[in-house]
Amino acid sequence: MKEKLTGAQALIRALEHENVDVMFGLPGGCILPAYDPLIESKIRHILVRHEQGAGHMAEGYAHVTGRPGVAMVTSGPAATNLVTPLCDAYMDSIPMVGITGQVPTAAIGTDAFQECDTVGITRSITKHNELVMSAQDLPMVVRQAFYIATTGRPGPTLIDIPKDVLQNEMDWYWPSDDEVRDSLPGYRPNAKGHTKMIKEAARMILAARQPVLYVGGGVLKARAAGVLRELAELTQIPVVTTLMARGAFPDSHPLCLGMPGMHGTATAVTAMQKADLLIALGSRFDDRVTGKVSGFAPDAKIIHVDIDPAEQGTVRRPDVPIVGDCRLVIEEMLKAIKDLLQSGETQADVGPWRSRVSGWREQFPLAYDQSEPGAALKPQFCLEKLRDGAPEGTIVVSGVGQHQMWTSQYWNFEEPYTWVNSGGLGTMGFAVPAAIGAKVGRPDKTVWAVDGDGCFQMTAQELVTASLERIPVKIGILNNSYLGMVRQWQEMFYGERFSEVNLSGTLPDFVKWAEAMGCVGIRVDDPQEVEAAIDKANSINDRPVVVDFRVAEDEKVFPMVPAGKSNDDILLHHSQDSRREFLK
């Protein structure tokens, strides 16, 4: 005889069957039934202070573990609070499963208390979503949600469950892999690349004289860092890692040119511009990377490897499109290249190209002006000290803005899955909750969030969650009392007309705020104090720490390709302007 369960019990058991070890959430009216069987479950639930926090925690967890993050909240306002993280996860292809309560089936459409059209609202920001109308469907819907979120191009899925569906009885079952596949006849992600195309790509790679490996987040999603390194070392082709791919290739490697794009290194940006072949691996020619598309890498042929066919040719038509999983495709590519070499083909000499690239790297390192004695701290200086003081393998998380760009520039990423940030959506307030999620996923690692004072004020309340749940994250606020990136644009492109951009030099008191939330708070405004403060923060492991670095308010991020300009028009640090000719 089949076992009778309530929908709520079936939901929690299904999550256990999906090996969910932790979920982030906040209960409320319609989701209440699901919280009852949770008491007996081995799944750890982390009670957040705002549903957006639950979503970003799930993302941070997924970023560092590769496993789907789970956020569970109630209907209406809770569901709408989950919208931002879902959209963030959709833009950055993060596997995540959102579970929302819904008003009882009989009340749907009546504008009942805390009712909203959750599946309608989240339709365009989830890979798939589903309103469950029968308790009997729950195990299958949960399996589908996890299967869809984690296969193909990963992304968020959402399950919307009316209260009575959670309360009704059902006969427990657990669908097999085949049953799940058969239930989704329209979903057949293609992981294996086209053999002929891969061979063609191998020939182009060997023939190229000025090639660049343009590595995006898809390489990390495919767990392909190892084979990427093999490919780069075999062919001696330089590598750029986009904002979403920092850590996919070690920054200390002689072939690594750092980040391309709007605030990328001059070397990475210029190498792409001058390339005769771009091998795009899990990257999508985002506008922040290409600059003005018509001026982007004008002489380059394109090999584009992406698991999502819709990314092929959206921005730049590839000469060789390969739809597939980056790891499988790179493995096949390596085989094809080795076969060609064994059959007597030779690779074009990339030596001159490499020395040209090395020349750029020597001439155009990241640069900033050290602060004058007695003047405010430089954010880049703080980052260098943070980086140098961080234990090996530290995971660094950021919000969005100047501090994010500086962190991506100045941190040395040596290992994959040590960098967590909001790339596509650019969600201010991402850092604190995402860091908490990352620490939950990797409790063995030190987790530093580098945040801005603007970002911090959007989601700081989750530090209460972190204190109570004993999740000892470290937050470094690069506090310039401005919305720094907005200030930079107003200074550079709006004639220094500063509009609604100054937050406050005095409020809030970040130290007191940190202490009120159960954290250790440290304020630093003297360059001499920076190292000691970082050491102290690194030594505290029983609670969260917040370090308030009071930094110069007028510091700008360089290099910079102004929006809408060609990458050839990159703006350098003023100390390098005189060497500009080298980039021609």
Add this chain to the structure above:
Amino acid sequence: MSGSNPYGQDSQHHVLSVLVQNRPGVLARVSALFARRGYNIFSLAVAPTEHPDYSRITIVVDLQSAPLEQMTKQLFKLIDVVRISELDPRFSVERELIMVTVKATAEQRSQIVELTNIFEARILSVGVEALTVSLDGSPSAIDDFMKALHPYGIVESQRTGLVALPKLDRAAPSSAQSAASSNTTHSSQGKAR
């Protein structure tokens, strides 16, 4: 068939025949995708197929708003979309239905009946001062019919939007193959039940 383009002088239309799982919200998913990506639709018709698990959505798209390839690739990302057939107007049979209520005084009635006969339309309802007629045909034939009726005064009209299937080859033996040669089909790799 007249040479005029029923979708506007400079427009370039194409027909997508989209087989979807017959589930709640699937039409919303498809139309939301078109709205979100800025793809224009001339018409859209949806109905169940011979198989109860599937519906077919026939969409006439405006190729000036986006490349066809982008539309099909994005559509195919929807989990509920099982198969997409691109029907090139040159290699498909297309039909649309219109119902028109036209003013018809006693004197005019016979003229309208004559027009109805010429176009092989049908009279569905007769009123004191109006007639309701229906016509199925190609979009341009329907346009022509509307032009002919216009002077009498159109009270109201309703078009269904286009439905289409691949044109069959008259030469034996492999008609299906020939249709496939000019109309592309995107299908999930697995069995399409």
